[in-house]
Amino acid sequence: MQNDMKKTNEKVSVITCTYNRANTLPKVYESLCSQTYKNFEWIIVNDGSEDNTEELVKNWISENKINIIYLYEENNGKHIAANLGISKAAGYFTVNLDSDDYLKENALETLIDAWNSIPKEQWEDFFAVKAKCFDPKTGKPIGKPVAGGRWEGHLLDGKYKHGYNFDMPDMSRTQVKRLYPNPDIRGGRENGGLRFYPEGISQDLASRKYKTLYINEPLLGYVTDNSTSLRGRKAKYSNYRENFFLWTHIINDNLDYFIYDINSFIKAFVGVSMDARFLKMSYKELMKAIKGPLRKTVVTLFIPLGYTAYLIKK
Template sequence: MITVLTATYNRATTLPRLFESLCAQTCMEFEWLIVDDGSLDDTQSILTGFASSAPFKIRVVEQLNSGKHVALNSGAAHVSTPWLFIVDSDDALVPKAIATILSSIDQPSDEGTVGLCYRKAYFDMQLLGVKLNVGDMPIILTPTGAGHLFKGDLAYVFKTEMLIRHKFPVFPGEKFVPELYVWNKIGDEGLIYFFPNEILYLCDYLDDGYSRNFSSNLRKNPKGFLVFYWSQIGRETSIFFKAKYLIRSVQCYLYTLLNRFS
């Protein structure tokens, strides 16, 4: 029913933690598809070891280092199940994650469902973002609206066909496009059910990760950020956010010019 899709680059030190969390799942009705984005460490040998002992199917796709967004494009094209769950290589899942998702897939009665979304927490189980007093029933939101409501990163599960249909744009020389750009496009296709207080995903923010290196990533990937910011101007309803993304778009134009002449 579902594939755990992981893009990885030089994460030999954290992949075992994710693997152990997958082995600890209460339901093994999933496969793990890893896209190795040109790792230069021991990733390949570690993945080979995993495949020999895992209680679930493991497949590995290799590509030249191109960025996580390209890895997700490649991975989606190789997924053979109707649903996929994107899990980063430096993160992990709680033991009930797969079982919870599989039980939720059949719950929404609307055939227009394109995704499910759950909460993330740090490894000490401290919730990312805010806790909502809205009960446990899923609510329908757009990814942009959910970002404003939950104020923290979220764990998305999508119909595979949606990620195949809405590929991340690729810009020569750049290796990043904000994921929300594609999540919004998927949300345009149908309904995404958000489980407001269900924690399935554990994470941390490493020193070399995207979240802690925003300014550097913006300078290196201005076209990828520009396509996101420009789309957000039309999606946002508040003047504050429209102005914010307009300013960011101008920054992207300037960085694009600077990169061209550097």
Template sequence: MNEAKITIITPTYNRAHTLPRVYESLKNQTFKDFIWLIMDDGSTDATKVLVDQFQAENLMQIEYNSHQNQHKFITVFKGVEKVDTPYFMVVDSDDSYPANALELLYKEVSAVKNQDQYISVMGLSQYPNGEIVGHPYPGSGFDGSILEMRYRYKVRGDKFGIFITKTYQKLLKEFDYSPYLGKGYIPQSVFFNTYDAAGYKTRFVNKVVRTYHFDQDDASSVSNTRWTGKNTFGLMEGYLSFVNSYRRRLLRYPKALVRNLVGYQVYAMGNGIGFSDMQKKLKAFKGLALVLYPLSYFYYRKNKP
């Protein structure tokens, strides 16, 4: 039985130039009771050589797995399926973390009662200069849904946190991700929307637990390539998942509903999907989709590459 409390999952692809930043952050953590699980998504650079050097230093428990390139969405799930610690985090291969990040998150998630009703604890991200990414949560934070956080409280910006393994793995077993194999970039929200809409809670805390680094010149970064034509399938699925997961709850947030319906239709057009087939994929708001279709078509024609 593994006695560690947290598994740090790092999906990585050709990031030998940024992985040392993560390694240094983990070495400096005040909380040491963790495993670093590196999920190498078919890297062709010196990632394996670098990880061998990390392991040779013997400063932490490091597990390395390599497989054929499947993209981050699938790679994260493959990593989660290997976790046998009570909690886990998905740590990007190009960011860094305050020295007390793991300690703060473990303390917060350990204090959550009725953990079978919760999926995660989410904190804040900061830029290297200390500026908060986006907005803090209202007040001292709250327990609730991602939908509430984004659209009721209008909190923006990249967030970061820790997941409850038992809850996440249970939901992942019920989620069929096979349709996304070989499809390239898929937003993680395709899965997040399903469990958030099902009522699993997140605890949002106003504590900085991640430093976000934007590598402007890194052509391999999803942040820099997600809007290109090759990613239209994933973008379509992200918008569709939002509408199909939350359904009638979106009536409280009409702007978000319209934006996601139009986004779904625009990227469906980009994938060569006709209106009839678009409608078949929708589980709600088919009438509104019909009304919005001319707007979506105009937008698509105007912005088509």
């Protein structure tokens, strides 16, 4: 990665994966046009939208206010679209910006300044800088404050030991992100499989090797509406699939953090059997997804609670 670091120039690739979000994308565009840090590109991955997203983006490209790279693919799900965006990124850093998010005008500059506060000889030890979201209505930060305004360490320590277990915008090293791509798991049951793979899994895996710098600045506002790319029973099925992958990841990969955040792991043990029930998985299929006799035993013991949760939720 040393060669990659010499080539960079601290360019940022902002990646937005979008599906039928022409109504919210203008807010994203406006926030990027107002950035005080100018060395960035905006990669828009259109995941098969059926609205006027393409026309909108082409108009912005013709305005030539910021560098926009437009990519189109058939509707494969956000996790596959994200892989495409990262594969085309020219920046040393990557920022994922959802199609209903927006950044404060100093967001990229603040993230770059935070990264530059890390001694350059330590850059390869770090994966990302994480900041805070804020409530667009009140401007108040979301989530607990970062102690002392700054903390650096492994993301899993931050999540389970320090309670930084909430959505936080981040700027990551592109080359490291490419080491942990989202798996292509579109195949599967009758609905064609997953449409979104939990984003936090790849960051958890990277955390085993790389550190993250946490800062207290609120930089990203989340604006939501009632539209969705999935509807009704199909949407619910996809959510159960997504959650099942998340629960199995927590149980299989993060169990060494159990003593630091017992409630999160109990939630995972209950959730994995509950969502398996919603997915009509057999006990054998459930056990196949769990690693090792200890984990299999604990999951089995929690099946009655998972079934109770299923009855309450269905």
